[in-house]
Amino acid sequence: MNTERLEYLRKLPKAELHLHIEGTLEPELIFQLAQRNGVALPYPSIQALRDAYQFTDLQSFLDLYYAGAAVLITEADFYDMTMAYLARIAQEGVVHTEIMFDPQTHTERGVPIATVFAGIARALREGREIWGMTSCMIMSFLRHLSEQAAFDTLEQALPLREQYRDLWLGIGLDSGEQGNPPEKFERVYARCRELGFYLVAHAGEEGPAAYVSSALDRLKVMRIDHGVRSEEDPLLLQTLAARKIPLTVCPLSNLKLKVVDDMREHNLKRLLDQGLCVTINSDDPAYFGGYLLDNYMAVAEALDLSDRELAILAENSMQARFPVFLTQTS
Numbered sequence: 001m002n003t004e005r006l007e008y009l010r011k012l013p014k015a016e017l018h019l020h021i022e023g024t025l026e027p028e029l030i031f032q033l034a035q036r037n038g039v040a041l042p043y044p045s046i047q048a049l050r051d052a053y054q055f056t057d058l059q060s061f062l063d064l065y066y067a068g069a070a071v072l073i074t075e076a077d078f079y080d081m082t083m084a085y086l087a088r089i090a091q092e093g094v095v096h097t098e099i100m101f102d103p104q105t106h107t108e109r110g111v112p113i114a115t116v117f118a119g120i121a122r123a124l125r126e127g128r129e130i131w132g133m134t135s136c137m138i139m140s141f142l143r144h145l146s147e148q149a150a151f152d153t154l155e156q157a158l159p160l161r162e163q164y165r166d167l168w169l170g171i172g173l174d175s176g177e178q179g180n181p182p183e184k185f186e187r188v189y190a191r192c193r194e195l196g197f198y199l200v201a202h203a204g205e206e207g208p209a210a211y212v213s214s215a216l217d218r219l220k221v222m223r224i225d226h227g228v229r230s231e232e233d234p235l236l237l238q239t240l241a242a243r244k245i246p247l248t249v250c251p252l253s254n255l256k257l258k259v260v261d262d263m264r265e266h267n268l269k270r271l272l273d274q275g276l277c278v279t280i281n282s283d284d285p286a287y288f289g290g291y292l293l294d295n296y297m298a299v300a301e302a303l304d305l306s307d308r309e310l311a312i313l314a315e316n317s318m319q320a321r322f323p324v325f326l327t328q329t330s
């Protein structure tokens, strides 16, 4: 590893815009929380769990990711998970993070939605105090579940909005993409738009470029999570460039979930060269083998990126933050 490069990257002010907080649960913490909560795990050791992280596609990862999240029961669990993530990225020069969380993963197991919000929010507020790191929350709907389930989740969450006005700013859409196109949630997104939330959605990770177009045209999102398959539609690429729609690309995720076979084949540089607002993010760092800096390092090496290109990627991440943060001076 090139330590000079690493220090250069560490010093660049960076924002993380595509991060699932449940995807930051390290095997060590999974075991610790399982013990604390008396939850039985189907793995004999931390190493055995880590060894199981061999994915063939998005669904094979999601199965483990949802199973791992089952150790999260109390407010303290959500707090500890979020604090561990913040402490880690504070050392990597991340000055701002927009965190996705999946309430349905927890409410389906009987965990109150208020518990989920409270633990994450307490950590984010402390993170602001301790490291001066700005942050917000993106409540994400599971797209393999129904439109009605998304509406129900929104209804459960809305009474909490006042309490978390400073943090809960966004709505996202994640989980298994194929067969669950964005338009399935068109009415939910229309409602969230009326309510004044910032809107993002996963599209074009495993799903086709048409899902990216649908997320833009029908859900009216301001950013696309992943979006790497947009390259299959040249007209869409022109639209993304002209409208400066940020793509929150996650290189190590794409490699681990076999969206690309080799990092040297990743299209991140081609997308950047075509004028798109590309950003680098870690997605689910505990599962994909690296936090934000690891993702920058991986593409820097594999795609032979210059210092200038890396600075542009970091600057893009700062520019692609939700608008309320762009007007803040600190």
Ligand code: HPA
Binding pocket: 020, 023, 058, 065, 174, 175, 176, 177, 202, 205, 253, 283, 284
């Ligand atoms: O990369 C992802 N894609 C879709 N859903 C997810 N949920 C966590 N990570 C992901």
Ligand SMILES: [Zn+2]
Binding pocket: 018, 019, 020, 174, 202, 225, 283
């Ligand atoms: Zn994601």
